[in-house]
Amino acid sequence: MSKFITFEGIDGAGKSTHIAFVSDYIKARGIELVSSREPGGTPLGEKLREIVLHEKMHLETEALLVFASRREHLAQVIQPALARGAWVISDRFTDSTFAYQGGGRGTSLAKLEALEQWVHPDVQPDLTLLFDVPLEVARARLDATRELDKFEQEKADFFAATRNEYLRRAAQFPQRFRVIDSTQSIAEIQQQIAAILDACF
Numbered sequence: 001m002s003k004f005i006t007f008e009g010i011d012g013a014g015k016s017t018h019i020a021f022v023s024d025y026i027k028a029r030g031i032e033l034v035s036s037r038e039p040g041g042t043p044l045g046e047k048l049r050e051i052v053l054h055e056k057m058h059l060e061t062e063a064l065l066v067f068a069s070r071r072e073h074l075a076q077v078i079q080p081a082l083a084r085g086a087w088v089i090s091d092r093f094t095d096s097t098f099a100y101q102g103g104g105r106g107t108s109l110a111k112l113e114a115l116e117q118w119v120h121p122d123v124q125p126d127l128t129l130l131f132d133v134p135l136e137v138a139r140a141r142l143d144a145t146r147e148l149d150k151f152e153q154e155k156a157d158f159f160a161a162t163r164n165e166y167l168r169r170a171a172q173f174p175q176r177f178r179v180i181d182s183t184q185s186i187a188e189i190q191q192q193i194a195a196i197l198d199a200c201f
């Protein structure tokens with residue numbers, strides 16, 4: 001049976017580091033896997049990603065654009081894959097919108113819930129891995145690696161509110177969220193993820 005798995009966390013929490021591991025772990029069981037990301041995942045979505053990550057805009061414009069990218073992603077990639085029985089992993093999904101646009105920017109959660117109902121009333125992840133770290137740890141990891149985009153340049157308050165909203169949602173939806181202490185070593189985290197995935201097979 002198909003599964004939809006999402007990876008979440010503040011920038012630098014380490015989620016991208018574990019996607020290859022999860023991908024190999026699932027494929028080793030002979031399962032067809034589609035690996036994607038948001039914003040993006042389709043040619044149109046990738047164009048929207050460039051705009052969202054680099055242009056300044058009204059906070060609600062930003063929320064609308066990430067949901068526009070998601071609508072296309074669902075139609076072109078996620079829903080067809082799930083319908084044929086494949087597993088899908090997505091580097092970010094709607095929890096990112098609640099955390100970044102809702103928690104970080106302060107867009108009304110009721111408006112985001114309305115958009116969620118519009119764009120994917122019948123689709124929710126089966127499993128969401130939330131990579132959780134203190135802001136300073138995430139920031140140090142980012143500074144060590146790359147040029148920062150619009151979100152990554154935000155201040156500590158923004159990321160504190162983003163992280164809080166993630167943790168609030170994890171408490172709200174405990175059946176699908178698994179919170180991973182991402183201050184652990186990569187090997188320890190992989191061991192924890194393997195145990196979580198084993199429960200899905």
Ligand SMILES: Nc1ncnc2c1ncn2[C@@H]1O[C@H](COP(=O)(O)OP(=O)(O)OP(=O)(O)O)[C@@H](O)[C@H]1O
Pocket residue numbers: 009010011012013014015016017018141142145182183184185186189
């Ligand atoms: N558990 C860990 N311990 C030490 N370093 C880590 C750990 N996890 C990730 N890193 C390092 O931190 C940096 C950021 O990791 P990664 O790109 O996976 O973060 P991310 O959460 O995907 O960030 P973004 O959302 O901005 O893409 C990388 O250099 C990675 O090697």
Ligand SMILES: Cc1cn([C@H]2C[C@H](O)[C@@H](COP(=O)(O)O)O2)c(=O)[nH]c1=O
Pocket residue numbers: 011037038039053066091092093094096097098100101151152
């Ligand atoms: C899906 C989604 C993403 N974002 C932000 C969060 C990140 O800062 C970037 C994506 O970068 P990554 O390195 O690929 O993680 O986009 C957002 O603000 N809202 C969303 O819905």
